[in-house]
Amino acid sequence: MIGQTGPVMGGADHNLGELIAVGRTSEVFAYGTDSVVKVLRPGVPGHWATLEARFTTEVRAGGLSTPEVRGVVDVDGRPGVVFERIVGPSMWQVIMDRPDDAAALGRELASVHQEIQRAGVPSGIPDLVARLCNKILDVDRLSEENRQEACSIVGTLPRGAALLHGDLHPGNVLMHAQGPVVIDWFDSVIGHPVADVVRSSILLRRPSTGGTPPHLPGATPELLDVIHASYAGEFAGLLEQLELDIRLWEPVLAAGRMAEGVSGEEASLAALWASRSEEQSSSPLLLLN
Ligand SMILES: Nc1ncnc2c1ncn2[C@@H]1O[C@H](COP(=O)(O)OP(=O)(O)OP(=O)(O)O)[C@@H](O)[C@H]1O
Numbered sequence: 001m002i003g004q005t006g007p008v009m010g011g012a013d014h015n016l017g018e019l020i021a022v023g024r025t026s027e028v029f030a031y032g033t034d035s036v037v038k039v040l041r042p043g044v045p046g047h048w049a050t051l052e053a054r055f056t057t058e059v060r061a062g063g064l065s066t067p068e069v070r071g072v073v074d075v076d077g078r079p080g081v082v083f084e085r086i087v088g089p090s091m092w093q094v095i096m097d098r099p100d101d102a103a104a105l106g107r108e109l110a111s112v113h114q115e116i117q118r119a120g121v122p123s124g125i126p127d128l129v130a131r132l133c134n135k136i137l138d139v140d141r142l143s144e145e146n147r148q149e150a151c152s153i154v155g156t157l158p159r160g161a162a163l164l165h166g167d168l169h170p171g172n173v174l175m176h177a178q179g180p181v182v183i184d185w186f187d188s189v190i191g192h193p194v195a196d197v198v199r200s201s202i203l204l205r206r207p208s209t210g211g212t213p214p215h216l217p218g219a220t221p222e223l224l225d226v227i228h229a230s231y232a233g234e235f236a237g238l239l240e241q242l243e244l245d246i247r248l249w250e251p252v253l254a255a256g257r258m259a260e261g262v263s264g265e266e267a268s269l270a271a272l273w274a275s276r277s278e279e280q281s282s283s284p285l286l287l288l289n
């Protein structure tokens with residue numbers, strides 16, 4: 001059924017239940033008795049649903065804990081991916097409910113990430129270098145010269161051959177009674193593990209202009225600092241050996257993130273992009289030891 005978009009005949013889809021979450025590109029609804037459907041927002045390219053279904057299926061076949069994909073359907077003219085419904089709060093919800101456990105949960109996020117990196121490489125997942133470059137070439141806020149420069153930096157970095165989630169943060173881990181389940185695999189790629197740790201680190205940092213990252217609603221700067229330090233601390237050994245690479249991954253991943261157009265992050269991302277020509281890096285990833 002995956003990859004086939006089945007139009008819902010006769011109007012309303014009676015499987016469609018309550019709205020569970022609203023994201024940047026999609027809305028998630030309950031679906032039938034034990035599923036959810038992630039429906040793309042109007043204007044989002046329709047084939048993204050098929051891609052997310054395909055990537056999630058491949059990753060699950062490789063043995064990682066992720067929801068079963070149950071098909072791609074048409075909901076009022078919009079494509080949606082039907083997933084097994086995972087019962088349990090997100091790791092972010094747990095952190096908000098129990099902020100005293102934030103450090104332990106940051107370490108648990110790192111352990112989930114290490115498990116992904118140790119998993120084999122599933123087939124059918126795109127290459128980081130090509131996908132990141134495509135994203136960067138779409139960023140209006142950078143000049144054409146800057147976009148070309150970012151892509152050529154990407155080309156100089158070690159390629160690696162690990163599975164990367166591409167958007168791993170505590171909102172994309174659901175805490176099922178039997179252990180964490182990772183969702184939202186649309187951005188998954190094959191590439192160097194350090195790139196994915198840097199991407200998560202960027203997602204966990206306090207925005208330079210204050211405010212709250214939209215993917216971590218209700219976060220305070222202090223809480224983000226605790227989670228970031230405990231998460232990144234678990235990768236200290238790996239990061240120490242690759243200091244030079246980190247100093248290049250940060251600006252190019254920030255450039256790629258600009259393509260997502262998340263409001264409130266502009267200043268932090270611009271500063272990271274500018275850091276490519278600084279002699280001294282102030283990255284929190286390089287201040288771990
Ligand atoms: N399989 C699932 N079972 C239960 N709840 C889910 C499942 N998939 C998603 N959800 C709920 O929907 C929320 C958003 O899901 P997801 O992270 O896939 O989309 P998103 O981050 O909104 O996507 P995007 O930002 O790309 O639009 C999750 O935090 C969770 O509450």
Ligand SMILES: [Mg+2]
Nearest residue numbers: 023171172184
């Ligand atoms: Mg998400």
